[in-house]
Amino acid sequence: MKKPVYLDNHATTPMDPRVLEAMLPYFTKMFGNAASRNHSFGWEAEEAVEKARKQIADLIGANPKEIIFTSGATESNNLAIKGVAEMYAEKGNHIITAATEHKAILDTCKKLEKEGCRVTYLPLKADGLIDLDMLREAITDKTILVTIMYANNEIGVIQPVAEIGAICKERGVLFHSDGVQAVGKIPVNVITDKIDLLSITGHKIYGPKGVGALYVRRKGPRVQLTAQMDGGGHERGMRSGTLNVPGIVGLGEACAICQKEMTAESARHRQMRDWLKNKLEAELDETFINGSMEHRLPHNLNMSFAYVEGESLLMGINDIAVSSGSACTSATLEPSYVLKALGVGDDLAHTSIRFGIGRFNTQEELEYTAKRMIEVVRKLRDLSPLYEMAKEGIDLSKVQWAAH
Amino acid sequence: MAYSDKVLDHYNNPRNVGSMDKNSPNVGTGMVGAPECGDVMKLQLMVNPDSGVIEDAKFKTFGCGSAIASSSLATEWLKGKTVDQALEIKNTDIVNELSLPPVKIHCSVLAEDAIKAAISDYKQKQSVGQAEAVTAH
Numbered sequence: 001m002k003k004p005v006y007l008d009n010h011a012t013t014p015m016d017p018r019v020l021e022a023m024l025p026y027f028t029k030m031f032g033n034a035a036s037r038n039h040s041f042g043w044e045a046e047e048a049v050e051k052a053r054k055q056i057a058d059l060i061g062a063n064p065k066e067i068i069f070t071s072g073a074t075e076s077n078n079l080a081i082k083g084v085a086e087m088y089a090e091k092g093n094h095i096i097t098a099a100t101e102h103k104a105i106l107d108t109c110k111k112l113e114k115e116g117c118r119v120t121y122l123p124l125k126a127d128g129l130i131d132l133d134m135l136r137e138a139i140t141d142k143t144i145l146v147t148i149m150y151a152n153n154e155i156g157v158i159q160p161v162a163e164i165g166a167i168c169k170e171r172g173v174l175f176h177s178d179g180v181q182a183v184g185k186i187p188v189n190v191i192t193d194k195i196d197l198l199s200i201t202g203h204k205i206y207g208p209k210g211v212g213a214l215y216v217r218r219k220g221p222r223v224q225l226t227a228q229m230d231g232g233g234h235e236r237g238m239r240s241g242t243l244n245v246p247g248i249v250g251l252g253e254a255c256a257i258c259q260k261e262m263t264a265e266s267a268r269h270r271q272m273r274d275w276l277k278n279k280l281e282a283e284l285d286e287t288f289i290n291g292s293m294e295h296r297l298p299h300n301l302n303m304s305f306a307y308v309e310g311e312s313l314l315m316g317i318n319d320i321a322v323s324s325g326s327a328c329t330s331a332t333l334e335p336s337y338v339l340k341a342l343g344v345g346d347d348l349a350h351t352s353i354r355f356g357i358g359r360f361n362t363q364e365e366l367e368y369t370a371k372r373m374i375e376v377v378r379k380l381r382d383l384s385p386l387y388e389m390a391k392e393g394i395d396l397s398k399v400q401w402a403a404h
Numbered sequence: 405m406a407y408s409d410k411v412l413d414h415y416n417n418p419r420n421v422g423s424m425d426k427n428s429p430n431v432g433t434g435m436v437g438a439p440e441c442g443d444v445m446k447l448q449l450m451v452n453p454d455s456g457v458i459e460d461a462k463f464k465t466f467g468c469g470s471a472i473a474s475s476s477l478a479t480e481w482l483k484g485k486t487v488d489q490a491l492e493i494k495n496t497d498i499v500n501e502l503s504l505p506p507v508k509i510h511c512s513v514l515a516e517d518a519i520k521a522a523i524s525d526y527k528q529k530q531s532v533g534q535a536e537a538v539t540a541h
Contacts, residue, residue, distance in 0.1 A: 307466060308466070309442055309443065309466055309467050309468055309471075311468040311469065312415070312467065312468050312469050312471075312472060315407070315415055315468075315469040316415075326442060326468075335442070345440070346439075346440040346441075346442075347439035347440050350439070350440075350442040382421065383418060383421055383464055383465060383466075383472065384464060384465070384466045385435065385444055385445070385446035385464035385465065385466060386439060386444055386466045387466075388423065388446075388464060396439060401437065401438030401439070401440075401444070402435070402436050402437065402438070402517075402521070
């Protein structure tokens with residue numbers, strides 16, 4: 001077994017060697033500009049791009065013409081939200097999203113608020129799901145867009161996307177979904193899910209970084225976007241810029257592999273994840289699962305280990321790469337806003353660990369991870385005044401803390 | 405974030421972990437921080453009432469590696485010092501010894517606060533119980 005063990009596959013995934021293989025010729029031999037219409041270099045590049053467009057479309061039940069290439073999901077999210085806000089400004093200025101969205105959504109919405117849009121941030125239920133009745137109530141005649149992620153990057157909770165899509169359709173509101181964590185991992189279909197715009201990225205599905213796509217519905221309704229990047233009018237005028245042909249080929253290949261292997265892969269990941277969860281729960285007391293277990297990506301586990309601070313836990317398992325919702329591990333020195341939105345107390349948010357299982361993880365790696373986690377949690381609990389107090393029967397919520 | 409060798413050493417081999425009888429008149433207990441903030445330190449010291457020398461110190465800490473290291477180091481430093489000498493330990497001494505980065509300075513502040521709180525608890529017990537035993541050094 002090679003160390004360190006990588007179990008942070010929600011952050012990024014290693015590239016599948018088959019993807020790299022497909023990309024390589026497009027760096028050197030077939031380097032043409034896909035927009036060059038008058039020679040074979042351009043034609044072969046364009047052919048490769050169109051093949052990738054179809055591979056991506058096939059994975060999500062779309063038409064290849066509905067796929068717009070971007071530099072990644074942050075750009076796709078920006079283009080979808082800002083593009084709709086500008087294009088449909090005459091119809092309305094209200095956007096609905098949720099508190100647990102990725103920063104690429106939340107910060108884009110905040111920017112639009114400064115520019116005169118009104119944004120509703122739906123609260124979450126304790127299991128991490130949005131309340132569909134609240135969504136229904138939030139929609140007004142000024143609402144132009146609902147943007148709700150398919151599955152959450154921290155807690156892996158899968159939103160009731162098809163129901164959200166149906167509500168949006170019924171009310172004549174566009175529906176965008178950040179599909180970064182879900183596409184390629186669980187079945188996503190823009191027709192049955194009634195999604196109008198869907199963001200995708202390469203590097204979460206064993207493809208390259210720096211390439212992504214935005215699905216833009218062409219009929220029922222035909223979605224229009226105001227371009228956020230001006231130039232040569234590539235990608236039906238929605239996203240100018242010379243296409244990243246090797247990256248696009250990689251994204252396409254990554255999607256094709258996911259489509260072929262998803263059923264078997266997700267079953268394997270679910271089994272591994274459940275093994276890890278059961279093992280940790282059997283060996284350690286006072287562990288808590290953050291978010292719904294039922295509506296969750298098969299490869300995600302987000303668990304709090306009460307009375308053990310997340311960063312010190314990561315320090316103890318330093319040959320295992322995972323992430324924590326602890327403030328100490330974040331740039332802002334605030335505990336996870338996602339866990340906060342679920343009503344998880346700051347004390348437990350500080351003790352949370354996110355495990356993300358990927359294509360190249362083995363059961364042996366998970367067994368090693370479980371063993372190390374159990375050792376380190378026990379060691380740190382021996383060191384924890386809170387664990388000691390809890391064992392003495394003291395209610396920590398009633399203690400007067402000298403906060404600093 | 406990269407940790408200094410000294411932080412790693414204290415994290416891997418914390419000194420003086422444990423608890424003392426908080427009801428003993430010779431034991432001072434300081435508990436600072438809050439679970440919501442991500443760090444809580446409990447620092448205890450046992451003072452020889454005749455000499456005023458700290459004979460033993462113990463800690464338990466919920467917090468990041470730097471918080472654990474700061475409190476572990478504090479217990480090392482406390483042993484053998486008089487109560488008054490202990491009050492002179494500054495958070496900057498801990499920062500320098502452990503090479504703490506700016507974002508971890510609050511861990512050292514917390515350790516200093518814990519020392520002060522433990523000593524003040526001890527002094528309070530002494531003044532209540534046997535006021536005459538507290539002599540200046």
